[in-house]
Amino acid sequence: MFVCRAHPETGFSLLAAKVYRPRHERGFRSEAPYLEGRSSLRSGRARERSATRAIERRSRAGKALLSESWVRREYEVLRRLQRAGVRVPHPVACTEQAVLMQYLGDEQEAAPRLLAEALAFPAASRFRAELLDAVERLLRSGLIHGDLSPYNVLVFEGRPWIIDLPQAVDAAVHPDGRALLRRDVTNLTRHFARYGIADDGLECADALWSAYERGAL
């Protein structure tokens, strides 16, 4: 992640450039669970199938597509979530290798991760509620973060901001949606248990999932 001085037209003074290097081309084994639920943001089944084949064969075209698709995916998900009222960095632009987005932080320092913040009790309880509300909004827009934890939440201007979204999955088609949702939610509730708040992540996740399945979200 690079901090960049922004063009005034963007409306920001600083921007974050998240550059996708080969380390983002995780092994196919670890990508597979995420790729399964990807169809709805890509256009056309045939294109999807030939892209999947290229990726599976690990051809040069496949590798290029894979890193391009992670970048594109993160950009599209950021846009979708912002429309859904989830607090995420504002997406500004995207190339084949990088996403340019609002920088959370100021000239002096970057916003800390939730993990590193010692919150006072009322703030902790508010943060937890806001994050569970964000998970619900994500699901209402058909998405599950898939790697949500106190590492991927930044604390900026006194609020929690969700980051790191390229692996977000489509809840409607992913075979392990419920399990991924449970993992995301319990990662959060386990963190907030240190503030003495009940660690009821499984119940929360299951309630959300059943509301989602009933079309009642």
Ligand SMILES: Nc1ncnc2c1ncn2[C@@H]1O[C@H](COP(=O)(O)OP(=O)(O)OP(=O)(O)O)[C@@H](O)[C@H]1O
């Ligand atoms: N918009 C942003 N504003 C400020 N800092 C950011 C922003 N996006 C990312 N960062 C910083 O860069 C780090 C890595 O970003 P991110 O989690 O999106 O990428 P990653 O490649 O998955 O990295 P990691 O494996 O460390 O989680 C974050 O933990 C955060 O400290």
Ligand SMILES: [Mg+2]
């Ligand atoms: Mg991360």
